[in-house]
Amino acid sequence: MNRDTALHRFLETDPKDVGCEQALEFLHAYVELVASDAAAQEHYPGIAVHLKACGPCSEDFDGLLAAITDPAP
């Protein structure tokens, strides 16, 4: 069968995943690096891994990125 289904990806875990607490502690620094194309994944590899696996933290990241990149009305 297809070995790359959402179920297979769900079962994959990466030991570099730092978890929610650490990811959220540094999310403001990480998001600024992403917004400025400054190799965020190299500076914070564990956060990059976590955001790929954690829906809620990824949603927070998306919201914060929108907040700092969308111009104020």
Next chain:
Amino acid sequence: MELLDPDSAEWVRSLEGTEVAREAAKVRLHAMLLRIARSEVRRRTQPSQISGPELDDVAHQAAADAMVAIIAKVRQFRGDSRFTTWAYKFVIFEVSTKIGRHFWRNPTVPMDAEDWSRLPDRFGLDPACELEWRALVEELHRAVDEVLTDRQRQIFVAIVLNAVPLDALVLELGSNRNAIYKTLFDARRKLRIALVAKGVVDTESSERS
């Protein structure tokens, strides 16, 4: 503390300054937080879920609670981002929590209902290819029965089978996001090991799990 950029330094100076400076900064900051909260509630929800006065109410609560947290923690600001980015993080978290709370007003299924027929749909498994994935799903069910702790099983069932948002589950269980995520992370790792042992999942990349 890292050297602050001029804007961030001004925010910190004002929020720790004289009463007049402090109040002026708080008014300005609250307006910014409210703007972010409104757009974040809209971004995260469908109009059918939260709209109109209720949306504004959630945004106001989020901005007010974020404001309290920021004022309490302003001395912890290290300068590893702009002050406003750091501050926006608080309001994003507040919106996230408040929307998680909203879920329980109209839950689609009970948290502990255990209907395994939902699983293929939850993972987008094509019914036309059931012969290909049926063994994997059956072994997964068996592994959930055999290798997970009661807590891991409770969280797996709520999030995976019943699509309870993680932040909503945090509120229901009186826990925190990190603890729930870690429990599910450990459950995923155990399930994968069990499924590799059964030969229904490849060993490839399992070494890093």
